[in-house]
Amino acid sequence: MEKETATTYEPKKNTEIRVFESPDEISTDLAEYISQISEISVKERGYFAIALSGGPLVSFLGKLCEAPYNKTLDWSKWYIFWSDERAVAKNHAESNYKLIKERFLAKVPILNGHVYSINDNATVEDAATDYEFVIRQLVKVRTIGVSESTDCPKFDLILLDMGSDGHVASLFPGHPALELKDDWVTYITDSPQPPPERITFTLPVINSASNIAIVAIGDDKAETVHLAVSDGAEGGHHDAPASLPARMVQPTDGKLVWFLDKAAAAALEAKRDAAASYEHREY
Ligand SMILES: O=C1O[C@H](COP(=O)(O)O)[C@@H](O)[C@H](O)[C@H]1O
Secondary structure (H helix, E strand, C coil): CCCCCCEEECCCCCEEEEEECCHHHHHHHHHHHHHHHHHHHHHHHCCEEEEECCCHHHHHHHHHHCCCHHHHCCHHHEEEEECEEECCCCCCCCCHHHHHHHHCHHHCCCCHHHECCCCCCCCHHHHHHHHHHHHHHHHHCCCCEECCCCCCEECCEEEEECCCCCCECCECCCCHHHHCCCCCEEEECCCCCCCCCEEEECHHHHHHCCEEEEEECCHHHHHHHHHHHCCCCCCCCCCCCCCCHHHHCCCCCCEEEEEEECCCCHHHHHHHHHHHHHHCCCC
């Protein structure tokens, strides 16, 4: 993997943080990361089940549509899901489907029958029920793996984009959806960010994945990134709320990788540098 330009930290067990100088570097490393997980999944299971999100991360999928990946990846084994969707028509500007279709799916040879988008012709409640049903059928035949620890679907990779309030997928700070233990998919009708109605994976599903990546870009996310990843140790954040959604992303058996630009990593790096200079102070 090309990592010479990224600064890498291992703050918690099973968690890695990669910090990049430019969007282009993120795109390059993310493409290599996804490609490696795809190859391993196809080799081990015969399928690659990936769940995507909306937000800026979609623009970082561009490198996968170019050489060498457009020719080397086994696209026929890819199965596409959404970690969340807004309850709008598929051609609406706020649709995560539309974003991913235009920027990614339209440019790679993934089979239409392998694209499990969320029904935009049903109520948000029915769409969530249908989506969970489809996932249950695919788990039964092991197109999607199953977690032996949690009995939840074990997606090969769930890609998330963190909002500046710390939300991931459509799981928002303080929302009761964060407490769900038995549902795989749920819906909300009171999103603090428009549109109000959304469908989302629950935390047990996200945390059961083999691999989870969280992308965060921009200085408006710096403090939240610090809250989400710090462990309260020296240089960590002692006031980090336990209920911050991004902080609640903790893989059960899998691995979490954060992809950050310098701006989003600024608070984290500043606190880490301050802690290092405190440790090395001489009396
Ligand atoms: O509403 C959503 O937002 C997040 C990303 O937030 P942003 O502020 O970085 O755009 C995205 O992960 C999620 O899929 C989406 O529905």
